[in-house]
Amino acid sequence: MNHLRTTAYHPSANDMVERSHRQLKAAIKCHQNNRWTETLPTVLLGIRAAWRDDLKSTCTELVYEEPLRLPDEFLTSKDNAAKFDDAAEFIKDLRHHIQQIRPVNGTHHGEKKNFVFKDLATTEYVFIRHDGPKNGIKMPYDGPYRVISRNKKTFVIDIKKKKVRVTIDRLKPAYIIVDDHSKEDISREIQTSTPNTITKEDQRTRSGRRVCFPDHLQVGYA
Structure with a gap:
C-alpha cells in the first residue's frame, strides 16, 4: 500500500491564466457598467485587435492571417486603404516566412546511455x-x-x-586466473615440502625451566 502525498489545487497559482485575468479586470474597471458580463465581449474584442510591438502584429492576424474588422470600420470611410494594404503585405510576408521554416530534429535529454565495458x-x-x-x-x-x-x-x-x-x-x-601448474604438481609440491611428522623440540621459559606437553596435544604427533 503506497501513500501518495500531494498538495491541493489552487487555480490562483496558475500565472499564465492569472496574467490574462488581471488584464481583463483592469479593462472592465474602465467601463462604467455594473454588469461585467455585458462589457466582457467588448474588452475581449479590444485585446484581440490590440497591436503587439514584440510580434509586430495582432493576435487575430497570427491566427486568421488577416486583420480583424472592427465595428467602427463599417461607419467610417475607406480613406486609409493604404494602411490595410500594408497589413495584407505583412501577412503575406509572414506566411512566406512560416512556410520556409523546417522542423528541427528533437533530442531526448532524458535518455541514459548504457555503460559498456x-x-x-x-x-x-x-x-x-x-x-x-x-x-x-x-x-x-x-x-x-x-x-x-x-x-x-x-x-x-x-x-x-x-x-x-x-x-x-x-x-x-569475467577475469579468470589460469593456473600454470596442474593439481597433481601442486599436490606433489605440498607433499615434498611438508614432513609427515614434526620433531619435538625442548621448550623453555625465560627462567630456563623446561616445559613438556602431552604427546596427544602436540601438532603433527604420529
Whole structure:
C-alpha cells in the first residue's frame, strides 16, 4: 500500500491564466457598467485587435492571417486603404516566412546511455546480468560463461552446452586466473615440502625451566 502525498489545487497559482485575468479586470474597471458580463465581449474584442510591438502584429492576424474588422470600420470611410494594404503585405510576408521554416530534429535529454565495458571486445568469459525477479540473496550476475562469437550489439554465449544470444548491455567481462601448474604438481609440491611428522623440540621459559606437553596435544604427533 503506497501513500501518495500531494498538495491541493489552487487555480490562483496558475500565472499564465492569472496574467490574462488581471488584464481583463483592469479593462472592465474602465467601463462604467455594473454588469461585467455585458462589457466582457467588448474588452475581449479590444485585446484581440490590440497591436503587439514584440510580434509586430495582432493576435487575430497570427491566427486568421488577416486583420480583424472592427465595428467602427463599417461607419467610417475607406480613406486609409493604404494602411490595410500594408497589413495584407505583412501577412503575406509572414506566411512566406512560416512556410520556409523546417522542423528541427528533437533530442531526448532524458535518455541514459548504457555503460559498456571495453574488455568485452577481447574477453573469453562473461557474466550475464539477471534481470528477472530475485530474492535478497540472489546474485545480480550469472556465470561465468564462455563466449562463442560476438558482434557490435550481441554475443553468442555457451550456457549449459546451448548457444544463447545475449545483448551486450547485460554482459560484464569475467577475469579468470589460469593456473600454470596442474593439481597433481601442486599436490606433489605440498607433499615434498611438508614432513609427515614434526620433531619435538625442548621448550623453555625465560627462567630456563623446561616445559613438556602431552604427546596427544602436540601438532603433527604420529
